[in-house]
Amino acid sequence: MSRGTTGTTTEQARKTAESLSYLSGFGNEHSSEAEPGALPVGRNSPQRAPLGLYAEQLSGTAFTEPRAHNRRSWLYRIRPSAAHPRFERMDNGALRTAPFTEAVPDPNRLRWGPLPEPPAGTDFLAGLWTLGGNGDATRRTGMAVHLYAANAGMHERVFSDADGELLIVPERGGLLLRTELGALCARPGDVALIPRGVRFRAELLEESARGYVCENYGRPFALPDLGPIGANGLANARDFLAPTAAYEAEERPVEVVNKFCGNLWRATYDHSPLDVVAWHGNHVPYVYDLRRFNVLGSISYDHPDPSVFTVLTSPSDTPGLAGVDFVVFAPRWLVGEDTFRPPYFHRNVMSEYMGLIEGAYDAKTGGEGGFVPGGGSLHNMMSAHGPDRETFERASAAQLAPQKVDDGLAFMFETRWPVTPTPQAARAPHLQPDYDTVWDGLERHFPRA
Ligand SMILES: O=C(O)Cc1cc(O)ccc1O
């Protein structure tokens, strides 16, 4: 059993993870109570809430946003969130927030290896490292790309992000996410979403954990419309799992860290704010297993645009233009006839950050110094990219029998504005200086003799 500096041991976290139950469905009006009778019936705010609890609304959208977008939850808790001491500034560590003005946006193709091992005792929050982003958190628009590397559970502290929702993409090691609305388990291959303002603690299911985070300052992620695809397919709503209510009742000092307009603030409470005994609503955390993604693609010819692999989209005010899309490249069959099957050469007005959860990606050579799990690439607005030389040569000559691509799980955060790297990302030792050379040696063949 390993305790390290974790609040609970990894063994206890694993036991909890095994016994979790979930509520299924995306965007549903869920409800859950950890004690019978804790949830008021027929009203949100009775004169006296059941069991001596306090009623509190948590709004993720403006009160007046259309019903289809409106997100809010009612929480029935031991103490109201309002009862807290003053927050004081603390060090932001390696976390940065939009607007990103410390370095210039870079038109070059950039690629990084995985984050180095952090010092012992680094928890999820301390292990967050910002790669870059766009927009402006105070305007609730844009996004940030973070990576995390942790080797300790969050010890008697919880975190909440007023600046945006957090889409967590584990790459190594599982996380037990104890949130105000209950606990979720996210292992590599799953993604977890913590809504704006929801407090949570990340505990580890193994000795260490590593992964990616998309901090979305804009409209909450939603399922994409399906258009002519029909009523089913891509990520199916019922595979999104929300937690059931669970609470911490002990009175003990807990550090509460709040990310607000780019800075971290902390206050020490005399109780855990994960003290919600019952709740109902749709501003809820969730976990989704990417292996459930129903991959659709071409069954005739040509490589389809990767928008067909969209799991979640954060819409902007322009129809069809996402603040950020979360896209997954999951195992699938390639059957296109007379087709160059891997991703094509392209220049895209959208900016693409790609990461790898496991295995390899079909447009890029892996291995040491290549596109590897835990690493990532940034192909900013209009930067020319696509298959590397090896991939181009192999795919141009391949026999086009039906082929199963099932040796990897890659993803993309695709965003409407260029991603400006942070100085720490622009100068990182794990930035691969020779990335451009993967496109060297693409010979001239015209005119063919
Ligand atoms: O650049 C990439 O690898 C991502 C990508 C994949 C794809 O299948 C088509 C276009 C695209 O940008």
Ligand SMILES: [Fe+2]
């Ligand atoms: Fe691309």
